[in-house]
Amino acid sequence: MTSELSTGRPTHADDREAHQVRKVVEDWAIFRDAGDWDAFAGVWHTDGWMTATWFQGPYREFIDVSREGFERGIQISHFLGGFTCTIESTRAVAQTKMKIEQRAKVHGVEVDVTCSGRFYDFLEHRDGTWGIVRRQPVYERDRLDLVDPTSTLILDPNVLTSYPSGYRHLAYIQKHLGYDVMSDLPGLRGPAIEQLYSEGTAWLDGASTPGRLIRNTGR
Template sequence: MDSNRTPSDLTSVTQLVLHERRSRDRGWWDEQRECFAPDSTVRVSWFRGTGDEFVTQSEKLAANGEDAAHTVGPPVVDLHGDRALAEVPCRMDLHTNLDDTPVTLSCHARLLYRAERRADRWLIVALDPVYERDSLTSRTPGAQLNVDEKDLAPFRRSYRMLAYLLGRRGYSIEDDLYGDDQPEPVAALHRSAWAWLRGN
């Protein structure tokens, strides 16, 4: 951590990542796009690319009726000069249908943001979630979900319902995402993030 950090920097980075999530949920696409640097990278379950492309694809997802909402906890922010790391606990709830049954997919993750101050403005330069666990429940009391355990077997434990559901909806979900079921890649991500923060 930087001994020269100021409360205003901590507040700016905290508000940056919170505004990015809020604008995603509210459909404020221009505001969300302004949170990302032009050369930013985003790597989530269903998308890999720039921040600008991520916002565009998120808008298309919402237009297709995918009703997602994110509940976030307080960010933990570490600063070093003009760079910052922010880790945000997050639960994503996706309301959709499995066959003809209304369901809610709840996915728990930690969002790791890298941010830089450029021209006196903090911008997100990278976003990497670490997936923890997920669940799929019916929104209709008493309704049974027809999910075969064999269909879940190919997917990783930390995001298997997410991969299963989005896979059925035509999205290709990679099996190399960061997740608590594979601790070493997560540890490597944090080592890389700390090295980046210190400029190494």
Template sequence: MQRTHDIIEISQLIQAWGHCRDQGRWDDLAAIFTEDGTISVTWFSGPFRDFVDASRRMHQPRGPRVKHLIGQPVVQLNGTRALAETNVQILGRFDIAGTPVDYTSYARFLDRLELGAGGWQIRHREAVYEKDRLDPVVPGADFTRFMAETDFSDLPEPFRYLGYRLLSAGRALHPGILSDGAPEAEAALAGAQDWLAGSA
């Protein structure tokens, strides 16, 4: 029974992250991670408290805002430690060549969680990117021409269009972004498993 309770609490916590992040509920968002928690995504790698501050600065009080669709996590438990892998879709909208465009990024969150006096919290999150795409809201010649003429090859395929969107907005990509199937992503998963077992 306790195992089921823990998995439900962890699942709700991971869902709450997306809801609080997208809706600008900053105090609730900060409480999801441990005080010394860290996060690594395309545009940020470092202390979670700094991630919350950066997210607050770029938050749009009205849409269209970025939306995180978060799946049901696969949870492994070991005492007061847990490891969760969760599928996520990151949805956003921006303009290309005068055309509103929707981007969809498919990724997984790899979370290390700890149980404290107040319940479960995330200690460390790494995002592993799988693939992404761009779709014009209304197809037209300008978007087709832009896609034919633009060279995206400097950006890794798993986060190519998300990366372009961030760079075009003046935001840097951190150098350690994880791509699905890459040795670095496999090493991150192995390291998380070691941590779960208590050997790291």
């Protein structure tokens, strides 16, 4: 197969390898949302790093906080769409269309937030297995819906507009739940996404690390 990222560089990837990469991406969503934490750990390499609106850190820590939230009833679901990847020897960068859905109460009103974008994954083939080394979501747009359409909700416009348009409603409810949300994550355009694309190219070229791993020190 031939796949091409925004880097403009075509790569001929073996169908079998691309299928294995896609399985890792799909397993991530199924196992995480089902709370199958042992299986979920298997999609990562030991140095795997996760970035989300509300979390930045090693995948083991991400499992711990995800499990704690799952057991408290926090409802976050992931849905996957189109997929493409570029493979260079034992390295891969995958992009997968996705939606994140979260249900929560904000200001006493139950809401559903849907965020659309892409998972941008740095992967490597080690000891016969593909695994994620870094996951960086790209947040393109989101919306908030009232679970009960007859209810009334007024959001604080200063808080809402303090976050990028790609995930401002998601950030709003997560901040309301007590999470410290980063305000400069990549979206469809801008310096953050251009940097991510550059890091993906460097990863395929053999960089020692999958880009700049940032932890939100406010957490």
